[in-house]
Amino acid sequence: MLSRSRATGAITKVRTMARMLLTRSRTRGFTLVELIMVIVLMGIVGGMVAVFMRGPVDAYMAQGRRSALTDVADTTARRIARDVHRALPNSVRTSGTNCLEFIPTKTGGRYRAEGPGMLDFSVATNSFNLLGDNANFAGSALPTDQVIGAGDLVVVYNLGIAGANAYAGDNTSAITSVGSASGGETPINITNKKFPLPSASRRFHVIAAGEKLVSYVCNGNNLIRTVGSTLSTTTSCATSGSVIATQVNCSATTFNYSGSDLQRNAVITLWLTLQDATATEAITLHQEVHVDNTP
Secondary structure, eight states: OHHHHHHHHHHHHHHHHHHHHHHHHHHOOOOHHHHHHHHHHHHHHHHHHHHHHHHHHHHHHHHHHHHHHHHHHHHHHHHHHHHHTTBOTTOOEESTTSEEEEOBOOEEEEBOOSSTTOOOSSSOEEEEEEESOSSEETTEEOOGGGSOOTTOEEEOSOOSBTTBOGGGTTTEEEEEEEOOOBTTEEEEEEEEEOOSSOOTTOEEEEEOTTOSEEEEEEETTEEEEEEESSOOSSOOOOOOSEEEEOSBOGGGOEEEEEOOOSSOOEEEEEEEEEEOTTSSOEEEEEEEEEEOOOO
16 A cells, blocks of 8 residues: 555656646747847848848849840831931931931832833923832732822932932922833823933832921930921921930930942941930940932
């Protein structure tokens, strides 16, 4: 009996000690000082990480802004070059360094120089034959914007000088109607006109009725493209057109035109500078566009 009571007492003591240990483990935790130390250490580590990460993050954001500006500048320069390639020979002109103007052409062709339907340069004439079909080429229909129509202007041998200047109307005539092709030729009726000079290659250009002049002007912080329906011997540099680029630094954006001579072709030199809204990032694009002035 005595040994049994002793065993029961020992078991009771063990259970009591277990309860005490379990209670202590449940109530054990961080003290306020330990918690404050952890917060301070986390702040120090976070600050060190931020210092090292700020440079790469800023560089990444700046690269993104420069890439966006570069895309806009490249697209703008390509559009200007594409327009200039359609320019009537000897029609490109500038006013200052922020204005570029030229006469765009929609199409062209060859005229009959001899026989019935010829374009006579000795007298005023009101019709001539286009060699070829106005509406079809090689069995396929031409795009609508390349089909010659009433209201368009015919230009023959534009030299951009007095007596042969399309801006003054020296060598242009409005188309009144276009006949149907027959025998590989298309009759074109024009307002009565005596053209001053024949083309050595018997070529003529056509100016669209609604797009007789294109102007690129840098004004404020915008690059503006304006389409004109009239021609004048003085530059218009209109700013009423559509904005093709914003955030442009016009003081650093220039159009320079160098005419052709015996040693080189005509070239438009374009310097286009764009900057972001904060003026912290800026890019400058330089491009030279060849101008075909062979009349």
